[in-house]
Amino acid sequence: MTNLSITINGIEFRNPILVASGIAGYGTEWDGLCDFEKLGGVVLKGVSREPWAGNAPPRLAETPSGMLNAIGLENVGLDAFLDEKLPALEGLDTVIVANVVGRTVAEYADVCEALDKHDRPAALEVNVSCPNVESSGIAFGTNINTLTEVVSACRAATGKPLWVKLSPGVSDIAPFAATAVDAGADALTVANTIPAMAIDVESRRPVLGNTYGGLSGPAVFPVALRLVHVTAHAVDVPIIASGGAVGWRDAVAFMLTGASLVQMGTVLFSAPAAPEAAVTGLAEYAERTGFKEVSKLVGALINKG
Numbered sequence: 001m002t003n004l005s006i007t008i009n010g011i012e013f014r015n016p017i018l019v020a021s022g023i024a025g026y027g028t029e030w031d032g033l034c035d036f037e038k039l040g041g042v043v044l045k046g047v048s049r050e051p052w053a054g055n056a057p058p059r060l061a062e063t064p065s066g067m068l069n070a071i072g073l074e075n076v077g078l079d080a081f082l083d084e085k086l087p088a089l090e091g092l093d094t095v096i097v098a099n100v101v102g103r104t105v106a107e108y109a110d111v112c113e114a115l116d117k118h119d120r121p122a123a124l125e126v127n128v129s130c131p132n133v134e135s136s137g138i139a140f141g142t143n144i145n146t147l148t149e150v151v152s153a154c155r156a157a158t159g160k161p162l163w164v165k166l167s168p169g170v171s172d173i174a175p176f177a178a179t180a181v182d183a184g185a186d187a188l189t190v191a192n193t194i195p196a197m198a199i200d201v202e203s204r205r206p207v208l209g210n211t212y213g214g215l216s217g218p219a220v221f222p223v224a225l226r227l228v229h230v231t232a233h234a235v236d237v238p239i240i241a242s243g244g245a246v247g248w249r250d251a252v253a254f255m256l257t258g259a260s261l262v263q264m265g266t267v268l269f270s271a272p273a274a275p276e277a278a279v280t281g282l283a284e285y286a287e288r289t290g291f292k293e294v295s296k297l298v299g300a301l302i303n304k305g
C-alpha cells in the first residue's frame with residue numbers, strides 16, 4: 001500500500017489533493033456532492049475584513065476547455081466568517097485552509113491577525129491578485145514592492161503557516177516567488193486564474209459585467225505546469241499547484257514538476273467527484289510505478305538534456 005500522506009509546514013495532509021479556494025464556498029455548500037474527508041484538505045473562499053458585494057453580473061462565461069469568472073471575491077466578511085462559517089466546519093475531518101483577500105495592506109494584515117487567533121485554519125493562503133486601491137488598482141502580486149509589503153505585513157500578523165498564492169500575470173514568476181519567500185512565505189500556491197475576457201459579437205459587448213475576468217479550467221493547465229516548474233527551480237519552500245487539474249494524471253505531472261500539493265477547482269463544477277477519483281488514480285499510479293510514498297513523487301521529473 002502506498003503512503004499517500006504529505007507533510008508541509010508541519011501540517012499532515014492525508015493525501016495531496018485539495019479543493020481550490022472559491023470553489024467549495026465555505027465548505028458546507030457541497031454537502032453530499034464531494035466528500036472532503038477523503039481529500040487532503042479544502043481551501044475556503046477568500047475572506048476580507050469587511051463584506052464585499054462582488055462584481056456586476058454576468059460573472060461567469062464558458063470558454064473552450066475552461067471558464068471565465070469575475071465574481072469579484074464576493075464574501076461575507078471577517079465577522080460572519082468567524083462567527084458562522086468556521087464554526088459550521090467543526091466536525092469536518094480534513095485540513096482547512098483560509099484564503100485571505102484585501103484592498104489595502106492593512107486589510108490583509110487585519111484578517112491574518114484575526115484568523116491567527118482561531119485554532120481551525122491550519123494555514124492561511126493569501127491571494128495577492130486583488131487590486132491595490134492605494135496604487136491605481138494594480139494587483140499586489142504583480143509588483144515586487146507591493147508584494148513585499150503585503151507578505152511582510154501578513155507575516156508579522158500571524159504565526160500560522162503562510163501560503164502566498166502568486167499571480168500568473170507577470171512576465172517572469174521567479175523573482176516574485178523569491179520575493180514572497182524573502183518576505184516570509186512558508187509555501188507558494190502557483191498560481192491563480194489568468195486575466196482574460198470574452199466578447200459577444202452580436203451585441204458587440206463584453207460578456208462579463210466586469211469586462212475582464214480570470215480564466216481557469218483545463219485550458220490553463222499547461223501554463224500552470226510551467227509556472228510550477230519555474231518556481232520549483234527558483235525557491236526552496238513547498239509549492240501548491242493550482243490551475244486546470246482535472247484528474248490524477250495532472251496531479252502526478254504537477255507533483256513530478258515540484259508541487260507537494262495539488263488543488264482542484266473548476267473541474268468540480270462539472271465533476272464534483274473528480275478530486276476523490278484523482279486520489280484513487282494517484283494511489284494506483286504510485287503503486288504501479290513503485291513509489292511506496294507519494295511524497296517521493298515531488299520533484300521526481302527527469303529533465304531533458
Ligand SMILES: Cc1cc2nc3c(=O)[nH]c(=O)nc-3n(C[C@H](O)[C@H](O)[C@H](O)COP(=O)(O)O)c2cc1C
Binds near residue numbers: 020021069099242267
Ligand atoms: C468561481 C471561482 C471563484 C474563485 N475564488 C477564489 C478566491 O476566493 N480566492 C482565490 O485565491 N482564488 C479563487 N479562485 C481561483 C481558484 O482557487 C484557482 O486558483 C483557479 O480557478 C485555477 O484552478 P482551476 O483551473 O483548478 O479552477 C476562484 C476561481 C473560480 C473559478
